Amino acid sequence: MIDGLMIGSVYGLAAMGLSLIWGVMDVINLTHGAVIALGMFGMYIFFSAFAMNAYVLLLPIILAGLVLGVVIYWIAVHWVIDRSQLSSLLSTFAVNMMIIGIGTAIWSTSPFNVNFSLPGFTLGAYTFTGNHIAASIAAAVIALALELFLYHTRPGKAIRAVADNREAAELMGISSTMVLTLAFAIGIALAAASGALVSTLFPFTILSGAGYQMKSFVVTVLAGLGKPFGALVAGILLGFLEGVVTPFLAVSWIPLIEFGLFVVVLVAFPKGIFARATV
Amino acid sequence: MIFRRPVFWLTLLFAALMIWVPVTGNRVALREDLVLVAIAIILASNLNLMIGYTGYVNFGHIVFYGLGGYVGLYLVTGRQWNLVWAALAAGVTVSLFALALGLGILRLRGAYFALATIGVLLAVQSFVENFDPWGRSTGMYVSFDSYQRLGGARHALWLTYFLVIGVMALSMLLSLAIKTSKFGLGLFAIREDEDAAVVLGVNTTLFKAVIYSISAFLPAVAGALMFFKNGMIDPSVAFEFMLSLEGIVMLMLGGKGTVVGAALGGGLYEKLRSSLLTAPKLSNFHLVIAGGLLLLVVLFAPGGLVGWLYRLAPRARKVLE
Numbered sequence: 001m002i003d004g005l006m007i008g009s010v011y012g013l014a015a016m017g018l019s020l021i022w023g024v025m026d027v028i029n030l031t032h033g034a035v036i037a038l039g040m041f042g043m044y045i046f047f048s049a050f051a052m053n054a055y056v057l058l059l060p061i062i063l064a065g066l067v068l069g070v071v072i073y074w075i076a077v078h079w080v081i082d083r084s085q086l087s088s089l090l091s092t093f094a095v096n097m098m099i100i101g102i103g104t105a106i107w108s109t110s111p112f113n114v115n116f117s118l119p120g121f122t123l124g125a126y127t128f129t130g131n132h133i134a135a136s137i138a139a140a141v142i143a144l145a146l147e148l149f150l151y152h153t154r155p156g157k158a159i160r161a162v163a164d165n166r167e168a169a170e171l172m173g174i175s176s177t178m179v180l181t182l183a184f185a186i187g188i189a190l191a192a193a194s195g196a197l198v199s200t201l202f203p204f205t206i207l208s209g210a211g212y213q214m215k216s217f218v219v220t221v222l223a224g225l226g227k228p229f230g231a232l233v234a235g236i237l238l239g240f241l242e243g244v245v246t247p248f249l250a251v252s253w254i255p256l257i258e259f260g261l262f263v264v265v266l267v268a269f270p271k272g273i274f275a276r277a278t279v
Numbered sequence: 280m281i282f283r284r285p286v287f288w289l290t291l292l293f294a295a296l297m298i299w300v301p302v303t304g305n306r307v308a309l310r311e312d313l314v315l316v317a318i319a320i321i322l323a324s325n326l327n328l329m330i331g332y333t334g335y336v337n338f339g340h341i342v343f344y345g346l347g348g349y350v351g352l353y354l355v356t357g358r359q360w361n362l363v364w365a366a367l368a369a370g371v372t373v374s375l376f377a378l379a380l381g382l383g384i385l386r387l388r389g390a391y392f393a394l395a396t397i398g399v400l401l402a403v404q405s406f407v408e409n410f411d412p413w414g415r416s417t418g419m420y421v422s423f424d425s426y427q428r429l430g431g432a433r434h435a436l437w438l439t440y441f442l443v444i445g446v447m448a449l450s451m452l453l454s455l456a457i458k459t460s461k462f463g464l465g466l467f468a469i470r471e472d473e474d475a476a477v478v479l480g481v482n483t484t485l486f487k488a489v490i491y492s493i494s495a496f497l498p499a500v501a502g503a504l505m506f507f508k509n510g511m512i513d514p515s516v517a518f519e520f521m522l523s524l525e526g527i528v529m530l531m532l533g534g535k536g537t538v539v540g541a542a543l544g545g546g547l548y549e550k551l552r553s554s555l556l557t558a559p560k561l562s563n564f565h566l567v568i569a570g571g572l573l574l575l576v577v578l579f580a581p582g583g584l585v586g587w588l589y590r591l592a593p594r595a596r597k598v599l600e
Contacts, residue, residue, distance in 0.1 A: 028394065079578050080578065087581070090336070090527070090531065090577045091573075091574055091577045091578060093524070094571070094573035094574035095574065097524065097569055097570030098567045098570035098574070100566060101565070101567035101569075102567055210520070211401075217394050217397075221391075253409060255398075256401075258402075259401060259402035262395065263384055263387075266387055
């Protein structure tokens with residue numbers, strides 16, 4: 001159960017990326033799952049090349065994620081940002097297909113894992129593995145960094161301004177293209193980082209991203225759009241829920257539960273369960 | 280009247296050709312190619328009812344096809360039903376399921392619905408993988424005497440082919456019929472501006488749920504036929520996410536919102552895909568190429584092939600709708 005809480009913080013991190021992009025530019029980024037998978041393989045490649053502490057390798061992965069985000073933004077998102085939501089849905093989806101296609105060609109769909117573990121400790125009847133603790137701490141640190149960035153730096157404030165009202169922000173002299181590129185890049189980097197963290201916990205294939213993408217959607221709607229920090233909390237909640245449920249049900253039922261939760265939350269609380277608290 | 284529309288006769292002509300060409304000379308290999316084309320057209324046409332007419336992206340359209348296959352195979356093998364009745368029953372069951380589901384998830388607007396459909400796919404797949412009567416993840420096989428009852432395997436395969444072509448023709452005619460009906464106008468109103476449609480008295484949730492259900496019927500029938508023809512079904516082939524997505528590519532390629540576009544895109548894409556899959560160097564990259572195509576179409580030619588034709592020859596709009 002506590003394990004669930006820790007894994008949940010990684011879900012939360014993934015969802016923060018999705019939520020940021022969704023909230024700021026009203027684009028549902030369907031490359032999300034593919035980028036999570038790329039993050040996993042990024043970790044795999046770096047780890048086999050340098051054999052360093054996997055959590056140090058997060059930094060280059062975040063940097064690579066930022067670059068990738070800028071590239072994807074200029075390929076797929078920039079041209080359709082003023083068109084209907086369906087256009088960006090389909091264009092990001094097309095990029096998703098290309099990434100998965102290339103990934104399948106390189107790595108096939110067989111499972112990989114990153115062979116790295118930190119010592120854990122035992123407390124009473126529970127055993128905490130080092131990787132889970134480290135992953136949840138890393139997730140929390142990144143989330144905190146994002147929060148500080150958004151609320152206490154000029155570019156961060158610009159992102160929030162554009163999210164609130166793009167026209168008004170432009171009139172105030174903010175270049176919305178720059179800001180949107182930046183926000184998209186950060187969103188992608190967060191997804192890549194969460195993928196990298198997941199890769200230290202579980203084996204993965206190039207297709208694994210899809211499941212985490214679904215979780216990210218659930219978490220995002222739970223938290224409400226464009227509330228990155230709420231996403232972290234909601235992610236932890238989801239992880240906790242999975243931890244509670246798994247002793248009673250086979251793991252393969254989880255998508256069904258998540259989907260049910262997704263629909264119920266959307267229909268019952270269209271603005272997220274934290275809507276009232278943050279207004 | 281629907282009979283006055285050129286597309287009506289084009290569809291019949293096309294279906295007749297699809298039957299006549301492989302039958303003359305008993306060309307089985309050609310038939311196997313064409314059946315995939317027909318399935319692609321069925322999926323793209325029915326997806327068009329959602330994406331093209333109503334403006335709602337359904338990422339999990341393949342659920343209907345897979346579930347239809349499961350219900351159909353279960354009735355044929357488990358209950359010894361006749362293939363035709365089993366396929367129809369599969370269609371009806373899946374449609375009712377879609378109606379019930381639609382009344383729930385179609386309260387969601389636009390992109391939220393699109394996300395929910397991804398969830399539907401994952402959820403249904405996880406359900407089937409845990410469902411004992413349908414063989415969990417190993418799936419089901421068609422017992423050999425099911426073919427015997429249809430007069431032997433060779434005869435049964437031809438029969439299924441004719442039925443699939445029939446379903447294909449029906450899919451296109453259904454698209455045409457809806458496009459020319461008042462119901463269709465209601466759907467277009469939802470696509471253009473859902474709030475305005477509500478104000479004008481369109482019961483949008485009901486309309487959306489009904490079209491969702493209708494778009495489930497023929498794919499489910501086709502699924503039952505197709506998996507009967509293949510002789511087996513399991514969750515990974517029944518709910519292949521890729522096929523669901525390729526349906527979207529086909530539709531966008533041909534031109535969403537048009538009857539001919541859906542068929543054209545379906546046919547062309549299937550041809551393209553099979554030639555890519557058989558080319559040794561490219562087989563791994565067919566997804567990349569499909570994605571690239573979709574991206575190009577979305578960015579530069581939102582009307583697809585048919586939209587391009589319209590611009591080239593505005594008169595075509597009257598003939599090819």
